[in-house]
Amino acid sequence: MKAIPSVNNTVYFVEEAYQKLNDCLATNCFSKVFILVDTQTQINCLPQFLPLLQTNITIEVIEIDSGEQNKNLQTCKGVWEALADLGADRKSLLINLGGGVVTDLGGFVASTYQRGIAYINIPTSLLAMVDASIGGKTGIDLGNLKNQIGVINDAKMVLIDPKFLATLPANQMRSGLAEMLKHGLIADKNYWKKMTDLSQLNLTHLNELIYRSIEIKNEIISDDLFEDGIRKTLNFGHTLGHAIEAHYLNQSNENVLHGEAVAAGMIMAAFLSHKLTQFPKEDLEELSKVIKKYFGTLSIKEEDVPEILDLLKHDKKNSHGKVLFVLLSQIAQPQIDCKIPKNLLKEAFTFYRQV
Template sequence: MDVLHSGSHKILFGSTAYPALNQLISESEFSKVFVLTDANTRTSCLPPFQKYIPQANRWEILEIPAGETFKTLHTCLSVWEQLSELGADRKSLLINLGGGVVTDLGGFVASAYQRGISFINIPTTLLAMVDASVGGKTGVDLGPLKNQIGLINSPEMVLIDPRYLETLDDRQITSGFAEMLKHGLI
């Protein structure tokens, strides 16, 4: 299985993912492409991503701090300001390369910026691969309340590359397996 369809978007796996991303970008005439990472994924996942997609070396990289405590409107404001300063417009694309915080927050940022720009999720944790990056759930936390502000808005596509799992520690893998078990039980 290389492709699944989830509503209005495709979820691509393994070897089909990067050629599909290249094709979408070449055919869509995006004015600018931005990649959102957190501090962890910028170090461990951005270099292989840029190897698979060489033109990504020319795209603007936006970085947020790592961790759930930064999944806030304050962080969104920072990303919106960066997008604005770097000339993002209605025809820009935001690629969210990271775990659940990056895909949730990045999807929300894209959905609200200039009333909505296109975005793609590339989850880098098992939990994000099975939950956060698919289904169009976007959002941020409101104080201690998880995912209280957000929208349902589907990405252009989701790319699942299991090679990113090699960057994770055992705790993060276990967390992803627990989420898969929870979905199975539900």
């Protein structure tokens, strides 16, 4: 697959990715190389990855606990301290080998350690491949509030190797699928149509879909790196999705993945689009049917809704105290900065439960 140039770096694929990584190690005079993994990628991905490195530079591995609940300042502190204890300096390189938690947190750690060291993202989950690792957004959660602390700072490069997906459980694959569905809904009707039926999916088709998803995200961020305009469309389904995810992070006995929450958020955003921006009823029905086919329905009780809606006040797209949504007028025709009447937000949850 052909490399995809982005604003400040390039996304490389499969064999070329490792060649470019080794070229980078050979030409940049890094003092040390640090590889950030979590407890899952330490076991499932690191043994495949280490033999592909061709360098005499000292390599150190730093491990964090896996899971969104560990994407916090305490974990960052542990990684910063490990870097310091192991002699990292401003010429060190951090390689983030993992899913969205590792690439988000690792990018933030690298961007702030000694005012910034270079980092490379090697995403190992579908969600990280098509979304989290690309575009320079780094960050951590503040309590149960998603991605409240962070900076936009691009990785030196992003390397995509779909063979890492063989290590993923089915629910993690579905989590990434939500972002791919979103890319079709906001930017490419033909891509959305391909995503509506994956019953005949094979590895070649999956690689092509991943590639197109990365292309879509890259086209958007290349036009708007700092989210002043069109990049906001990437938040379709995320306003309510993040609030739902944050709500479930508060529930110690339940776990909802990012993609599962965003899937629910997209159905609700489509309902709001039908009510406010003339999104066609037949498209709303198809969108709801497709997403529920892959994700089912979250058990959001009526008594949970006020808390979820209260969490909307922390959304990063808010401006001047107003909660702003991304809606659709047609598939691949998004509208940004849409204000929503509170009564319609409650109706969206009712629609989601009943559709």
